[in-house]
Amino acid sequence: MTQPTIVRTVAQMREHVRAWKAAGQRVALVPTMGALHEGHLTLIRLAQENADRVIASVFVNPKQFAPHEDFDAYPRGEAVDAEKLASVGCDLMFAPNASEMYAPGFSTLITVSGVSEPLEGAARPQFFGGVATVVAKLFIQSQADVAVFGEKDYQQLQVVKRMARDLDIPIEIIGAPTARAEDGLALSSRNAYLSAEERAAAVALPDAMKAAAQAVAAGSRVDEAEAIAVEALKAAGFRQVDYVEVREASDLSRLGPGPIGEAEGRILVAAWLGGTRLIDNMAVGQA
Amino acid sequence: MTQPTIVRTVAQMREHVRAWKAAGQRVALVPTMGALHEGHLTLIRLAQENADRVIASVFVNPKQFAPHEDFDAYPRGEAVDAEKLASVGCDLMFAPNASEMYAPGFSTLITVSGVSEPLEGAARPQFFGGVATVVAKLFIQSQADVAVFGEKDYQQLQVVKRMARDLDIPIEIIGAPTARAEDGLALSSRNAYLSAEERAAAVALPDAMKAAAQAVAAGSRVDEAEAIAVEALKAAGFRQVDYVEVREASDLSRLGPGPIGEAEGRILVAAWLGGTRLIDNMAVGQA
Structure with missing residues (x-):
């Protein structure tokens, strides 16, 4: 079982991607907030079907939690996440700390009107701005050719597609069918x-x-x-x-x-x- | 006098950039709204000192004008702009129409808090959001290594620097000293x-x-x-x-x-x- 390489800086991730691309390899990104379960692993497998190399990012993004939400309580367990990624042969785990993603003075926000506004956006007004901003950063940081998101978070998938198209980010976005338990409950x-x-x-x-x-x-x-x-x-x-x-x-x-x-x-x-x-x-x- | 090649689509621009980069050449971008004068030409020359190939974009960005502002009256003259770019040996003129930049359903806005808010931002609340969005698009579209902006629009230069740093866009941003008439008035x-x-x-x-x-x-x-x-x-x-x-x-x-x-x-x-x-x-x- 190959352990995924763990990198913590954008510069390190880009070095790997540069080497892969120089070898003519196609690179996929699977953004996650960790706490990986079988649903995430199906995303990694789908990414592997669509690329030669797969990066999983593991970052609990503070900008998509409101002050009263469960940012501190959100489950974290990097060692277990790394083992699970290893079990499916993921090549690279990008696990930056908050200051690598949001340097002092950070002040940029990407908002997507329309598709962000109803449903989850109505209940959580800051949520999709935080998602669009961190996902745009991950796309630009990794320069991946393809990214895989679960259809479980369907509105997020549509927001991310709209953002990438509007900003001309050269990445293909694939929605993965929701992984479900035997009785039909979506994994989460x-x-x-x-x-x-x-x-x-x-x-x-x-x-x-x-x-x-x-x-x-x-x-x-x-x-x-x-x-x-x-x-x-x-x-x-x-x-x-x-x-x-x-x-x-x-x-x-x-x-x-x-x-x-x-x-x-x-x-x-x-x-x-x-x-x-x-x-x-x-x-x-x-x- | 070499005429610059004029392209109107992102795909065409990227073809040129891909060929240049494959040949190991460094690519610069100079974003403009046309109506080129000697001030712009000094930006092109500074770009040439910092890169092997220079793209000038010419696009009057509707998103940085408020409804009561001078969008329709803003001076346009593509043939004259192309001649001026030719006179300084600019390689490529990217002159998209509005629908190439903003496809139907476009809904993404990039805002930069702090540095955008006082001065010009106080007088024109939509202005720097429009600037940051179109400039991010131009950076991502062109995949240029370096971009040159005039210090004349000093706040714009700082907003663009902050945005590019926050979104991890791999581009160097150079501020060019303001070109002035003999008596000291800034060219505009x-x-x-x-x-x-x-x-x-x-x-x-x-x-x-x-x-x-x-x-x-x-x-x-x-x-x-x-x-x-x-x-x-x-x-x-x-x-x-x-x-x-x-x-x-x-x-x-x-x-x-x-x-x-x-x-x-x-x-x-x-x-x-x-x-x-x-x-x-x-x-x-x-x-």
Whole structure:
């Protein structure tokens, strides 16, 4: 089992990338905040299918947490992360400290209007600015040819695609299908917060989403399908539903309230089980 | 006299840059909004001293004009610009249209807090966001090794330096000393708006700035030196003085009101002669 090389500075990462590119190799980047699980490893494998070398960045980005959010509590475990990357043959782990990413006097923010604003952006107004800024930095730092993001964070994927296109960053962005447990629950670092009882109830989230998507595909009104999913979540014990919305798949503009017609849609859900907020999403369109 | 090659797409520009870099050549970029004058040509010459190949971009950026500003009236003359670039041996002119720079759905904005906020930023709140965004795009599009900006737009130079450093764009940024007419007036496209009488009075601007810089160097209080410059401008017929301020040279934080001490300063001025707003700046520090 090859250990990934761990580098902590942009200059070190660029040295590796320069050598790889000089050898004609294609380089992929998989940005993460650590706490790696099987979902992340599927991203690394997909990156390996699309490039000769794969860098995983591990950086818990302070700029995408609001003051009241769980930045300090966010799980960290670099040694375990490095082992997991080794198990799938990842070439390089880029694990900068905060001062390497944000030098004294740092004052630049990248914002993406439109696609950043609804859903997660409405609940967390600083979030996507922090994401777009750190991801642009990682793209420019690594000069990777391709980057892989999970569809689990679907809005993030669309924000990052829009940002890279708007800034002309020469990188291909691939969305990886969400890795799921056997019962259908999307894998997430935050699932660790669920009690056994909550974990059992959590399957209602993918189930409700699938039912709504099937109804829309069969020609139901979008607003009715959304309402049915909300009811199913509440019946399963979700204490609060932040949103169940069918939106256009790339710019996340609102679809409905009537039948979806020819549009390519995405159903996106955020809901609370006890103290844990779960999100998920799924493609939806006319059958 | 070699004509510069004119390209209108990012893809074409990158083809040239790729060939140059493959040949081991260093590439410089000089971003302009056209209406080229001798001041711009000194930037091209400085770029030639620092690189093997020079690209001049000519793009009147709609995003750095507010709705009431002079976007439509801003002088444009591509054929004359191309001739002037030819006269100094510039290799490539990148003259994209607005849809090449801002495709439908464009929604990304780069803002730089701190250094963007006072002076020109106070008068024109959208201005430096527009500048930082288009300049980041030009840097990323061209993948130039070095870029040259005039010190005439001193705050812009500091905003661009901060943005490039914060986003880790691998480009060296060189500030070129302001080109001046024989009497000391800084060259500017907007000087064309001055009447003969106003042009004669305009020399008071560099003179007042020099007098204030000399007073500060000799140990005068910063607030007194600024006030003397304001009075000199008014006496010379400037109808309004937007600011005369001594600030720290790189982050543009306020210096004074007492003597400047050890700080490296910059005096920056904006004032109106009739309907024309002139800006200028100069280094200032203890003698």
